[in-house]
Amino acid sequence: MDVFRIEGPVRLSGEVSVKGAKNACLPIMAAAILGGGKSSLAPVPNLSDISVFSQLLEQLGCKVSRSPDGLLSVDSTVIDNQVGEYEIVRTMRASICILGPLLARCGRAEVSMPGGCAIGDRPINIHLRGLRELGAQIQLKNGYIIAEAPNGLVGKDIFLGGPFGSTVLGTANVLMAATLAKGRTTIESAACEPEIVNLADCLNTMGAKISGIGSPRLSIEGVKQLHPAEFQIIPDRIEAGTFMVAAAITQGELRLRHCRLDHLMAVVDRLRDIGVTVEPTTNGCVIAGNGPVKPADVTTQPYPGFPTDLQAQFMALLALAEGNSIIVEKIFPDRFMHVAELNRMAADLRKEGPAVVVAGVKKLIAAPVMASDLRASAALVLAGLAAEGTTTVNRVYHIDRGYEKIEQRLNPLGAKITRESV
Ligand code: EPZ
Numbered sequence: 225m226d227v228f229r230i231e232g233p234v235r236l237s238g239e240v241s242v243k244g245a246k247n248a249c250l251p252i253m254a255a256a257i258l259g260g261g262k263s264s265l266a267p268v269p270n271l272s273d274i275s276v277f278s279q280l281l282e283q284l285g286c287k288v289s290r291s292p293d294g295l296l297s298v299d300s301t302v303i304d305n306q307v308g309e310y311e312i313v314r315t316m317r318a319s320i321c322i323l324g325p326l327l328a329r330c331g332r333a334e335v336s337m338p339g340g341c342a343i344g345d346r347p348i349n350i351h352l353r354g355l356r357e358l359g360a361q362i363q364l365k366n367g368y369i370i371a372e373a374p375n376g377l378v379g380k381d382i383f384l385g386g387p388f389g390s391t392v393l394g395t396a397n398v399l400m401a402a403t404l405a406k407g408r409t410t411i412e413s414a415a416c417e418p419e420i421v422n423l424a425d426c427l428n429t430m431g432a433k434i435s436g437i438g439s440p441r442l443s444i445e446g447v448k449q450l451h452p453a454e455f456q457i458i459p460d461r462i463e464a465g466t467f468m469v470a471a472a473i474t475q476g477e478l479r480l481r482h483c484r485l486d487h488l489m490a491v492v493d494r495l496r497d498i499g500v501t502v503e504p505t506t507n508g509c510v511i512a513g514n515g516p517v518k519p520a521d522v523t524t525q526p527y528p529g530f531p532t533d534l535q536a537q538f539m540a541l542l543a544l545a546e547g548n549s550i551i552v553e554k555i556f557p558d559r560f561m562h563v564a565e566l567n568r569m570a571a572d573l574r575k576e577g578p579a580v581v582v583a584g585v586k587k588l589i590a591a592p593v594m595a596s597d598l599r600a601s602a603a604l605v606l607a608g609l610a611a612e613g614t615t616t617v618n619r620v621y622h623i624d625r626g627y628e629k630i631e632q633r634l635n636p637l638g639a640k641i642t643r644e645s646v
Pocket of ligand 1: 394
Protein backbone atom coordinates (compact mmCIF):
# COMPACT_ATOMS: atom_id res chain seq x y z
CA MET A 225 0.00 0.00 0.00
CA ASP A 226 1.37 3.43 -0.93
CA VAL A 227 1.73 6.47 1.30
CA PHE A 228 2.66 10.06 0.47
CA ARG A 229 5.32 11.92 2.48
CA ILE A 230 4.64 15.63 1.97
CA GLU A 231 7.14 18.34 3.06
CA GLY A 232 5.61 21.69 3.92
CA PRO A 233 5.09 24.57 3.79
CA VAL A 234 5.77 25.13 0.06
CA ARG A 235 4.66 27.77 -2.41
CA LEU A 236 3.49 26.41 -5.78
CA SER A 237 4.15 28.20 -9.05
CA GLY A 238 4.12 27.24 -12.71
CA GLU A 239 1.79 25.72 -15.26
CA VAL A 240 -0.29 22.54 -15.18
CA SER A 241 -2.65 20.92 -17.71
CA VAL A 242 -6.00 19.62 -16.54
CA LYS A 243 -6.91 16.07 -17.63
CA GLY A 244 -10.15 14.83 -19.17
CA ALA A 245 -13.08 14.57 -16.74
CA LYS A 246 -13.28 11.19 -14.97
CA ASN A 247 -16.99 11.71 -14.24
CA ALA A 248 -17.71 12.35 -17.91
CA CYS A 249 -15.62 9.38 -19.13
CA LEU A 250 -17.44 6.79 -16.99
CA PRO A 251 -21.03 7.36 -18.23
CA ILE A 252 -19.77 7.98 -21.79
CA MET A 253 -17.92 4.66 -21.72
CA ALA A 254 -21.24 3.11 -20.64
CA ALA A 255 -23.00 4.91 -23.52
CA ALA A 256 -20.67 3.11 -25.94
CA ILE A 257 -22.70 -0.04 -25.13
CA LEU A 258 -25.50 1.54 -27.19
CA GLY A 259 -23.29 2.10 -30.24
CA GLY A 260 -22.99 -1.55 -31.34
CA GLY A 261 -19.52 -0.94 -32.77
CA LYS A 262 -16.23 0.80 -32.02
CA SER A 263 -16.53 4.20 -30.31
CA SER A 264 -13.60 6.26 -29.05
CA LEU A 265 -13.13 8.86 -26.33
CA ALA A 266 -10.33 11.41 -25.78
CA PRO A 267 -8.69 12.72 -23.67
CA VAL A 268 -9.16 9.95 -21.09
CA PRO A 269 -7.08 10.21 -17.89
CA ASN A 270 -5.01 7.24 -16.75
CA LEU A 271 -6.92 6.43 -13.54
CA SER A 272 -7.76 3.27 -11.63
CA ASP A 273 -11.50 4.05 -11.94
CA ILE A 274 -11.16 4.06 -15.73
CA SER A 275 -9.28 0.74 -15.66
CA VAL A 276 -11.92 -0.85 -13.41
CA PHE A 277 -14.73 0.38 -15.66
CA SER A 278 -12.86 -0.99 -18.70
CA GLN A 279 -12.69 -4.43 -17.01
CA LEU A 280 -16.44 -4.24 -16.35
CA LEU A 281 -17.18 -3.50 -20.02
CA GLU A 282 -14.87 -6.35 -21.09
CA GLN A 283 -16.82 -8.72 -18.81
CA LEU A 284 -19.94 -7.76 -20.78
CA GLY A 285 -18.21 -8.71 -24.04
CA CYS A 286 -16.83 -5.34 -25.16
CA LYS A 287 -13.28 -4.91 -26.42
CA VAL A 288 -11.56 -1.96 -24.72
CA SER A 289 -8.17 -0.56 -25.72
CA ARG A 290 -6.29 2.62 -24.96
CA SER A 291 -3.39 4.38 -26.63
CA PRO A 292 -0.59 6.18 -24.73
CA ASP A 293 -1.90 9.55 -25.91
CA GLY A 294 -5.14 9.18 -23.92
CA LEU A 295 -7.48 7.84 -26.59
CA LEU A 296 -9.71 5.01 -25.33
CA SER A 297 -11.77 2.77 -27.65
CA VAL A 298 -14.79 0.68 -26.70
CA ASP A 299 -16.00 -1.89 -29.27
CA SER A 300 -19.47 -3.05 -28.20
CA THR A 301 -20.22 -5.11 -31.32
CA VAL A 302 -20.65 -8.14 -29.08
CA ILE A 303 -22.47 -8.00 -25.72
CA ASP A 304 -22.71 -11.63 -24.61
CA ASN A 305 -23.13 -11.08 -20.87
CA GLN A 306 -25.59 -8.75 -19.18
CA VAL A 307 -24.33 -9.13 -15.61
CA GLY A 308 -22.34 -6.47 -13.74
CA GLU A 309 -20.57 -8.61 -11.12
CA TYR A 310 -20.45 -7.68 -7.41
CA GLU A 311 -16.64 -8.07 -7.34
CA ILE A 312 -16.27 -5.05 -9.64
CA VAL A 313 -19.34 -2.99 -8.74
CA ARG A 314 -18.46 -3.03 -5.03
CA THR A 315 -15.14 -1.33 -5.76
CA MET A 316 -16.65 1.45 -7.83
CA ARG A 317 -20.26 2.51 -7.47
CA ALA A 318 -20.23 4.41 -10.77
CA SER A 319 -20.55 0.93 -12.34
CA ILE A 320 -24.28 1.37 -11.79
CA CYS A 321 -24.42 3.46 -14.98
CA ILE A 322 -24.24 0.34 -17.19
CA LEU A 323 -27.79 -0.49 -16.04
CA GLY A 324 -29.65 1.87 -18.37
CA PRO A 325 -27.71 1.21 -21.60
CA LEU A 326 -27.60 -2.58 -21.05
CA LEU A 327 -31.35 -2.67 -20.45
CA ALA A 328 -32.04 -0.55 -23.53
CA ARG A 329 -29.77 -2.56 -25.80
CA CYS A 330 -30.36 -6.14 -24.54
CA GLY A 331 -33.78 -5.93 -22.87
CA ARG A 332 -32.18 -7.27 -19.70
CA ALA A 333 -29.54 -6.21 -17.18
CA GLU A 334 -28.33 -7.66 -13.90
CA VAL A 335 -26.14 -5.33 -11.86
CA SER A 336 -24.94 -5.74 -8.30
CA MET A 337 -26.33 -3.20 -5.87
CA PRO A 338 -23.51 -0.71 -5.26
CA GLY A 339 -22.38 -0.62 -1.65
CA GLY A 340 -22.23 2.51 0.47
CA CYS A 341 -18.96 4.35 0.72
CA ALA A 342 -17.03 6.73 2.94
CA ILE A 343 -19.09 9.73 1.88
CA GLY A 344 -22.31 8.11 3.05
CA ASP A 345 -25.23 6.00 1.90
CA ARG A 346 -25.50 5.88 -1.90
CA PRO A 347 -29.11 4.86 -2.70
CA ILE A 348 -30.24 4.20 -6.27
CA ASN A 349 -34.00 4.35 -5.71
CA ILE A 350 -34.40 7.25 -8.17
CA HIS A 351 -32.47 5.34 -10.88
CA LEU A 352 -34.88 2.41 -10.44
CA ARG A 353 -37.97 4.65 -10.27
CA GLY A 354 -37.01 6.24 -13.60
CA LEU A 355 -36.37 2.90 -15.34
CA ARG A 356 -39.67 1.50 -14.02
CA GLU A 357 -41.43 4.57 -15.46
CA LEU A 358 -39.96 3.56 -18.84
CA GLY A 359 -41.62 0.16 -18.47
CA ALA A 360 -38.83 -1.98 -17.00
CA GLN A 361 -39.71 -4.76 -14.55
CA ILE A 362 -37.19 -4.48 -11.74
CA GLN A 363 -36.56 -6.87 -8.87
CA LEU A 364 -33.82 -7.07 -6.25
CA LYS A 365 -32.41 -10.58 -5.70
CA ASN A 366 -29.37 -11.67 -3.66
CA GLY A 367 -27.93 -8.17 -3.76
CA TYR A 368 -28.45 -7.80 -7.51
CA ILE A 369 -30.79 -5.53 -9.46
CA ILE A 370 -32.53 -7.53 -12.19
CA ALA A 371 -34.09 -5.23 -14.77
CA GLU A 372 -36.08 -6.62 -17.70
CA ALA A 373 -37.88 -5.07 -20.66
CA PRO A 374 -38.37 -7.95 -23.13
CA ASN A 375 -40.65 -5.86 -25.33
CA GLY A 376 -38.50 -2.74 -25.15
CA LEU A 377 -38.98 0.49 -23.22
CA VAL A 378 -41.72 3.09 -23.74
CA GLY A 379 -41.17 6.86 -23.38
CA LYS A 380 -42.83 8.67 -20.45
CA ASP A 381 -42.82 11.99 -18.55
CA ILE A 382 -40.54 11.27 -15.59
CA PHE A 383 -39.72 13.29 -12.46
CA LEU A 384 -36.18 12.43 -11.28
CA GLY A 385 -35.88 14.76 -8.27
CA GLY A 386 -35.07 13.47 -4.80
CA PRO A 387 -34.58 14.81 -1.27
CA PHE A 388 -31.14 16.15 -2.25
CA GLY A 389 -32.21 17.52 -5.63
CA SER A 390 -31.17 15.91 -8.90
CA THR A 391 -29.08 12.75 -9.33
CA VAL A 392 -26.13 12.77 -11.74
CA LEU A 393 -25.81 9.06 -12.51
CA GLY A 394 -29.55 8.57 -12.11
CA THR A 395 -30.04 11.09 -14.92
CA ALA A 396 -27.34 9.32 -16.96
CA ASN A 397 -29.02 5.91 -16.56
CA VAL A 398 -32.53 7.08 -17.46
CA LEU A 399 -31.28 9.33 -20.28
CA MET A 400 -29.31 6.52 -21.92
CA ALA A 401 -32.26 4.11 -21.60
CA ALA A 402 -34.70 6.67 -23.04
CA THR A 403 -32.68 7.10 -26.26
CA LEU A 404 -33.98 3.72 -27.50
CA ALA A 405 -37.46 3.84 -25.88
CA LYS A 406 -40.52 3.99 -28.13
CA GLY A 407 -41.83 7.57 -28.33
CA ARG A 408 -40.95 10.67 -26.33
CA THR A 409 -39.53 10.86 -22.81
CA THR A 410 -39.20 14.01 -20.73
CA ILE A 411 -36.99 14.01 -17.67
CA GLU A 412 -37.96 16.70 -15.16
CA SER A 413 -35.39 17.67 -12.49
CA ALA A 414 -32.57 16.23 -14.60
CA ALA A 415 -28.99 16.85 -13.44
CA CYS A 416 -27.38 19.83 -15.24
CA GLU A 417 -23.76 18.94 -14.46
CA PRO A 418 -21.31 19.53 -17.37
CA GLU A 419 -20.61 15.78 -17.37
CA ILE A 420 -24.28 15.10 -18.17
CA VAL A 421 -24.14 17.76 -20.93
CA ASN A 422 -21.06 15.96 -22.31
CA LEU A 423 -22.91 12.62 -22.18
CA ALA A 424 -26.01 14.00 -23.90
CA ASP A 425 -23.90 15.62 -26.64
CA CYS A 426 -22.11 12.28 -27.18
CA LEU A 427 -25.43 10.42 -27.38
CA ASN A 428 -26.64 12.89 -30.01
CA THR A 429 -23.49 12.26 -32.06
CA MET A 430 -24.50 8.58 -31.90
CA GLY A 431 -27.88 9.43 -33.44
CA ALA A 432 -29.97 10.10 -30.34
CA LYS A 433 -32.52 12.92 -30.37
CA ILE A 434 -32.07 14.80 -27.07
CA SER A 435 -33.07 18.44 -26.49
CA GLY A 436 -33.00 20.71 -23.44
CA ILE A 437 -29.37 19.69 -22.84
CA GLY A 438 -27.94 21.56 -19.84
CA SER A 439 -31.39 22.37 -18.48
CA PRO A 440 -33.33 20.56 -15.73
CA ARG A 441 -35.84 19.37 -18.36
CA LEU A 442 -34.54 16.93 -20.98
CA SER A 443 -36.67 15.76 -23.88
CA ILE A 444 -35.74 12.58 -25.75
CA GLU A 445 -37.35 11.25 -28.96
CA GLY A 446 -36.66 7.51 -28.99
CA VAL A 447 -34.87 6.09 -32.06
CA LYS A 448 -34.51 2.52 -33.33
CA GLN A 449 -30.77 2.30 -32.83
CA LEU A 450 -27.61 4.32 -32.26
CA HIS A 451 -24.26 4.07 -34.03
CA PRO A 452 -20.68 4.32 -32.74
CA ALA A 453 -19.03 7.74 -32.60
CA GLU A 454 -15.94 9.64 -31.52
CA PHE A 455 -16.34 11.58 -28.26
CA GLN A 456 -14.47 14.66 -27.03
CA ILE A 457 -14.25 14.60 -23.21
CA ILE A 458 -14.54 17.89 -21.29
CA PRO A 459 -11.79 19.03 -18.88
CA ASP A 460 -12.11 17.76 -15.31
CA ARG A 461 -13.60 20.70 -13.40
CA ILE A 462 -13.01 19.02 -10.03
CA GLU A 463 -9.33 18.43 -10.78
CA ALA A 464 -9.10 22.06 -11.97
CA GLY A 465 -10.77 23.26 -8.75
CA THR A 466 -8.35 21.14 -6.73
CA PHE A 467 -5.38 22.82 -8.43
CA MET A 468 -6.99 26.23 -7.82
CA VAL A 469 -7.11 25.47 -4.10
CA ALA A 470 -3.50 24.23 -4.26
CA ALA A 471 -2.41 27.65 -5.56
CA ALA A 472 -4.48 29.48 -2.93
CA ILE A 473 -3.50 27.35 0.10
CA THR A 474 0.23 27.69 -0.70
CA GLN A 475 -0.14 31.41 -1.52
CA GLY A 476 1.43 30.62 -4.87
CA GLU A 477 0.47 31.22 -8.49
CA LEU A 478 -0.58 28.56 -11.02
CA ARG A 479 -1.52 28.76 -14.68
CA LEU A 480 -4.11 26.10 -15.51
CA ARG A 481 -4.35 24.92 -19.12
CA HIS A 482 -7.29 22.99 -20.65
CA CYS A 483 -9.72 24.23 -18.00
CA ARG A 484 -13.31 25.49 -18.54
CA LEU A 485 -13.91 28.43 -16.15
CA ASP A 486 -17.57 28.44 -17.21
CA HIS A 487 -17.89 25.03 -15.46
CA LEU A 488 -16.52 26.53 -12.23
CA MET A 489 -18.45 29.79 -11.74
CA ALA A 490 -19.59 28.91 -8.18
CA VAL A 491 -16.03 27.99 -7.19
CA VAL A 492 -14.51 31.11 -8.78
CA ASP A 493 -17.14 33.18 -6.95
CA ARG A 494 -16.05 31.76 -3.58
CA LEU A 495 -12.33 32.07 -4.40
CA ARG A 496 -12.66 35.74 -5.35
CA ASP A 497 -14.83 36.35 -2.28
CA ILE A 498 -11.98 35.16 -0.01
CA GLY A 499 -9.32 37.23 -1.78
CA VAL A 500 -7.86 34.79 -4.32
CA THR A 501 -7.09 36.23 -7.78
CA VAL A 502 -8.64 34.34 -10.72
CA GLU A 503 -7.73 35.66 -14.19
CA PRO A 504 -9.18 33.97 -17.30
CA THR A 505 -6.75 33.06 -20.11
CA THR A 506 -7.45 31.74 -23.64
CA ASN A 507 -7.77 28.09 -22.57
CA GLY A 508 -7.82 28.26 -18.78
CA CYS A 509 -6.87 30.69 -16.05
CA VAL A 510 -4.21 31.99 -13.69
CA ILE A 511 -4.85 31.56 -9.96
CA ALA A 512 -2.87 33.57 -7.39
CA GLY A 513 -3.04 33.35 -3.62
CA ASN A 514 -2.51 36.74 -1.99
CA GLY A 515 -1.67 35.90 1.60
CA PRO A 516 -4.09 34.34 4.12
CA VAL A 517 -7.65 34.05 2.80
CA LYS A 518 -10.71 35.71 4.29
CA PRO A 519 -13.43 33.49 5.81
CA ALA A 520 -16.51 32.54 3.77
CA ASP A 521 -19.77 30.63 3.87
CA VAL A 522 -19.95 27.69 1.44
CA THR A 523 -22.99 25.49 0.75
CA THR A 524 -22.76 22.56 -1.65
CA GLN A 525 -25.61 22.20 -4.16
CA PRO A 526 -26.37 20.49 -7.46
CA TYR A 527 -24.78 22.22 -10.48
CA PRO A 528 -24.45 25.16 -11.04
CA GLY A 529 -24.09 25.44 -7.25
CA PHE A 530 -20.84 24.81 -5.37
CA PRO A 531 -19.79 21.19 -6.12
CA THR A 532 -19.78 18.70 -3.24
CA ASP A 533 -16.62 17.21 -4.79
CA LEU A 534 -14.68 20.37 -3.85
CA GLN A 535 -16.07 20.70 -0.31
CA ALA A 536 -13.20 18.89 1.41
CA GLN A 537 -10.52 20.76 -0.55
CA PHE A 538 -12.15 24.11 0.25
CA MET A 539 -12.37 23.17 3.92
CA ALA A 540 -8.58 22.68 3.99
CA LEU A 541 -8.18 26.17 2.51
CA LEU A 542 -10.64 27.85 4.90
CA ALA A 543 -8.96 26.13 7.85
CA LEU A 544 -6.23 28.78 7.38
CA ALA A 545 -8.60 31.73 6.89
CA GLU A 546 -8.45 34.87 9.04
CA GLY A 547 -11.77 34.23 10.77
CA ASN A 548 -14.63 31.73 11.03
CA SER A 549 -16.30 30.06 8.03
CA ILE A 550 -19.34 27.80 7.77
CA ILE A 551 -19.46 24.91 5.31
CA VAL A 552 -22.85 23.24 4.73
CA GLU A 553 -22.95 19.91 2.85
CA LYS A 554 -26.36 19.56 1.19
CA ILE A 555 -25.64 16.65 -1.16
CA PHE A 556 -23.95 14.03 1.07
CA PRO A 557 -24.62 15.11 4.69
CA ASP A 558 -22.06 12.58 6.02
CA ARG A 559 -19.27 13.71 3.70
CA PHE A 560 -17.01 14.86 6.53
CA MET A 561 -14.48 12.05 7.03
CA HIS A 562 -11.73 14.62 6.40
CA VAL A 563 -12.76 16.77 9.42
CA ALA A 564 -11.10 14.56 12.05
CA GLU A 565 -7.98 14.17 9.90
CA LEU A 566 -7.63 17.93 9.33
CA ASN A 567 -8.08 18.47 13.08
CA ARG A 568 -5.14 16.14 13.61
CA MET A 569 -3.18 18.74 11.63
CA ALA A 570 -4.19 21.46 14.13
CA ALA A 571 -7.18 22.72 12.17
CA ASP A 572 -10.08 23.89 14.35
CA LEU A 573 -13.19 22.32 12.81
CA ARG A 574 -16.44 21.56 14.60
CA LYS A 575 -19.22 19.49 13.00
CA GLU A 576 -22.75 20.73 13.68
CA GLY A 577 -25.14 18.36 11.86
CA PRO A 578 -24.84 18.91 8.05
CA ALA A 579 -22.51 21.87 8.70
CA VAL A 580 -18.94 22.38 9.87
CA VAL A 581 -17.81 25.53 11.70
CA VAL A 582 -14.28 26.28 10.48
CA ALA A 583 -12.38 28.49 12.94
CA GLY A 584 -9.37 29.77 11.02
CA VAL A 585 -5.94 29.01 12.51
CA LYS A 586 -2.58 30.60 11.74
CA LYS A 587 -0.91 27.39 10.63
CA LEU A 588 -1.41 23.68 10.15
CA ILE A 589 1.03 21.18 11.65
CA ALA A 590 2.14 18.07 9.75
CA ALA A 591 0.84 14.73 11.04
CA PRO A 592 0.19 11.16 9.86
CA VAL A 593 -3.37 11.16 8.41
CA MET A 594 -5.69 8.63 6.78
CA ALA A 595 -7.33 9.11 3.38
CA SER A 596 -10.92 7.85 3.35
CA ASP A 597 -12.28 8.74 -0.08
CA LEU A 598 -11.12 10.37 -3.28
CA ARG A 599 -11.78 14.03 -2.49
CA ALA A 600 -10.96 13.82 1.23
CA SER A 601 -7.52 12.45 0.30
CA ALA A 602 -7.02 15.38 -2.09
CA ALA A 603 -7.85 17.75 0.78
CA LEU A 604 -5.23 16.06 2.99
CA VAL A 605 -2.57 16.44 0.29
CA LEU A 606 -3.42 20.14 -0.04
CA ALA A 607 -3.23 20.57 3.73
CA GLY A 608 0.14 18.80 3.72
CA LEU A 609 1.49 21.30 1.16
CA ALA A 610 0.72 24.15 3.59
CA ALA A 611 1.46 22.42 6.90
CA GLU A 612 4.76 22.78 8.79
CA GLY A 613 6.71 19.53 8.72
CA THR A 614 6.29 16.19 6.98
CA THR A 615 2.72 14.96 6.56
CA THR A 616 2.15 11.28 5.84
CA VAL A 617 -1.05 10.52 3.92
CA ASN A 618 -1.98 6.82 4.16
CA ARG A 619 -4.11 4.83 1.66
CA VAL A 620 -3.08 6.89 -1.34
CA TYR A 621 -4.95 4.47 -3.61
CA HIS A 622 -8.00 6.64 -2.93
CA ILE A 623 -6.40 9.61 -4.67
CA ASP A 624 -5.15 7.52 -7.58
CA ARG A 625 -8.80 6.82 -8.43
CA GLY A 626 -9.38 10.39 -9.54
CA TYR A 627 -6.06 12.21 -10.01
CA GLU A 628 -3.50 10.96 -12.53
CA LYS A 629 0.02 10.76 -11.03
CA ILE A 630 -0.76 13.72 -8.76
CA GLU A 631 2.67 13.87 -7.13
CA GLN A 632 4.43 13.82 -10.52
CA ARG A 633 2.35 16.85 -11.54
CA LEU A 634 2.65 18.81 -8.28
CA ASN A 635 6.39 18.32 -7.67
CA PRO A 636 7.50 20.30 -10.78
CA LEU A 637 5.38 23.17 -9.39
CA GLY A 638 7.35 23.22 -6.12
CA ALA A 639 5.71 20.48 -4.06
CA LYS A 640 7.91 17.96 -2.21
CA ILE A 641 5.91 14.74 -2.26
CA THR A 642 7.44 11.27 -2.25
CA ARG A 643 5.38 8.11 -2.78
CA GLU A 644 6.52 5.17 -0.64
CA SER A 645 5.26 1.60 -0.56
CA VAL A 646 4.77 0.43 3.04
C1 EPZ B 1 -21.89 11.68 -8.97
O1 EPZ B 1 -22.26 10.63 -8.09
C2 EPZ B 1 -20.37 11.76 -8.93
N1 EPZ B 1 -19.78 10.49 -9.36
C3 EPZ B 1 -19.90 12.09 -7.51
O2 EPZ B 1 -18.48 12.26 -7.57
C4 EPZ B 1 -20.54 13.40 -7.06
O3 EPZ B 1 -20.17 13.66 -5.73
C5 EPZ B 1 -22.07 13.30 -7.17
O4 EPZ B 1 -22.44 12.93 -8.53
C6 EPZ B 1 -22.75 14.61 -6.83
O5 EPZ B 1 -22.30 15.61 -7.69
C7 EPZ B 1 -19.71 10.23 -10.69
O6 EPZ B 1 -20.16 10.99 -11.53
C8 EPZ B 1 -19.02 8.95 -11.08
P1 EPZ B 1 -25.97 11.65 -7.14
P2 EPZ B 1 -23.80 10.11 -8.05
O7 EPZ B 1 -26.81 10.53 -7.59
O8 EPZ B 1 -24.41 10.26 -9.38
C9 EPZ B 1 -29.01 11.02 -3.58
C10 EPZ B 1 -16.25 11.83 -7.06
O9 EPZ B 1 -15.60 12.18 -6.06
N2 EPZ B 1 -29.60 9.97 -4.39
O10 EPZ B 1 -25.99 12.92 -7.92
O11 EPZ B 1 -23.79 8.77 -7.42
C11 EPZ B 1 -27.59 10.70 -3.13
O12 EPZ B 1 -27.61 9.91 -1.94
C12 EPZ B 1 -17.66 11.30 -6.88
O13 EPZ B 1 -15.83 11.93 -8.24
C13 EPZ B 1 -30.76 9.35 -3.95
O14 EPZ B 1 -31.30 9.66 -2.89
O15 EPZ B 1 -24.45 11.14 -7.05
C14 EPZ B 1 -27.02 12.07 -2.89
O16 EPZ B 1 -27.43 12.51 -1.62
C15 EPZ B 1 -18.02 11.13 -5.43
N3 EPZ B 1 -31.30 8.36 -4.72
C16 EPZ B 1 -27.68 12.92 -3.98
O17 EPZ B 1 -28.84 12.19 -4.38
C17 EPZ B 1 -30.75 7.99 -5.93
O18 EPZ B 1 -31.30 7.08 -6.60
C18 EPZ B 1 -26.82 13.19 -5.19
O19 EPZ B 1 -26.29 11.94 -5.60
C19 EPZ B 1 -29.56 8.63 -6.35
C20 EPZ B 1 -29.02 9.63 -5.57
